[in-house]
Amino acid sequence: MRLEDFDFDLPEDRIAVRPVRPRSAARLLVVAEGLRDAHVYDLPDLLQPGDRLVFNDTRVIPARLEGVRHRPTAPGARIDVTLMEPLAQGGWSALARPLKKLSPGDTVHFAAGLTARVTARHADRVDLAFDRDGAAFEAALADAGAMPLPPYIAAKRAPDAQDREDYQTIFARAPGAVAAPTAALHFDAALMDRLAARGIATTAVTLHVGAGTFLPVKVDDVTTHRMHAERGTLSEVAAAELNATRAAGGRIIPVGTTALRLLETAATPEGRFAAWEGATDIFIYPGYRFRAADALMTNFHLPRSTLMMLVSALVGRDVVLEAYAHAVAAGYRFFSYGDASLLIPQRTGPSVG
Structure with missing residues (x-):
């Protein structure tokens, strides 16, 4: 498995330097049985009652x-x-x-x-x-x-006062991250109310995202790459909520790769959860067997990055490259302040309607 297997061409003008407003107006590419263009505000209609979204409640510090x-x-x-x-x-x-x-x-x-x-x-x-x-x-x-904007944004403009709001999710509670769990930036109070009314549950976990998330992969054989460790917590309450959703047949859908990595670290091989606290350096690439996540909402990631490898592990490299080619051609906005995707592996059950 070579680093070049996770490459794609991205025009410079597709890199978002500011988020859209309102937050939930961002575009959402649904990757299930084929591709579907939507918006984040469509999420309540794209999910099913009994599904559970999992958010990372880390708070970005002005690092x-x-x-x-x-x-x-x-x-x-x-x-x-x-x-x-x-x-x-x-x-x-x-x-x-x-x-x-x-x-x-x-x-x-x-x-x-x-x-x-x-x-x-x-x-x-x-x-x-x-x-x-x-x-x-x-x-x-x-x-x-100042807020620690990713290098691809910081190279285009300096952080300013607006970033203190824009680069923080509405779930931010536990200070310690030096990068935002960016998929959750798309959520606002109105969307959360609509999700609750639809019967879609939510759970909070904590993974303090480190600056290592921006460091490039420097090895050609990606299986030899080593991740930086990040600190996280899964509470007893969160574990009970996740187990209840699993027992009832609902889907567990992390919002962002950080929430996914925390869940995959804490879950047993059978997909059960107990309270967990510690550091994780889990590296997910094709061939990984998922224990916790049934789907994933995430932003569009950098070429040749560990996150491209993670999403390829979930839905397949060819599917990801097809989706990214569509996103580029259709004018989606990429990276931390960009648009989002909803990735639903076909092995998890019914496709998005």
Whole structure:
């Protein structure tokens, strides 16, 4: 299985740099028995009573920081930092540019009086110890940081105040992500009311999305790729809800690949659930046997990415490439602020009506 097997041509103008409004007005490509063009607001009519949508309730933190390095023996240097994940011993692992200008012992000064000391430098990142923690750190980060837009958006424009709303789902509760679970960005209160009225249930799980989600696959043999670990939680309440849906014959439909990866990590081989907490580095590619997900709602993903491999595992690589070719030709908008797809493997039962 080669990396080139998951490639496709994408015109630059198909990359969305802002979301549509209202959120549920985004287009939705239904991939079931053939392809069907719809919109996210059609979702209540596309699903069945008894289905359960699973959302990731992680909250994106303003993880992008601009600062100045301070070192007694050298002039200050501008440093861009993207927080990746908290370290077990305290502090944060972070991407930094330019990495070569940082060494252990350096101090980086950010806005709002926030400072960090470099405690270690690795091949691709640094470890930072900040001058405060807890609520004081969160408050300073809110003042000093910016939303960590994906590189393909950040290359076209700088993050701004509107992104603090646009790049956060309505389910966001648990701070810790440095990337949004973007499929859930399409949901608003009105759509949630219509889903509930249709008899479609919802469950929340948590997976704190890390900056590693944007790192490219660098190996030709994709089976040798290693994922970055991400922290997650499945509560007892969520497990009971999922088991009840499974027992009643309903479908479990994650909204986004992050929710799917958490469910697939926590599920037993028989598709049962219990409370779970920990880190997952699960890598899903064709040949994987799904235990938890009966379908998936997700955005359109980057060529040659692990997420292209995941959706190919669910519905088949040829089906995915056909769907993506249709989406490009039909003017769908791609990536984090783009449109969505509803992927229903034919082995899961009735097709979308």
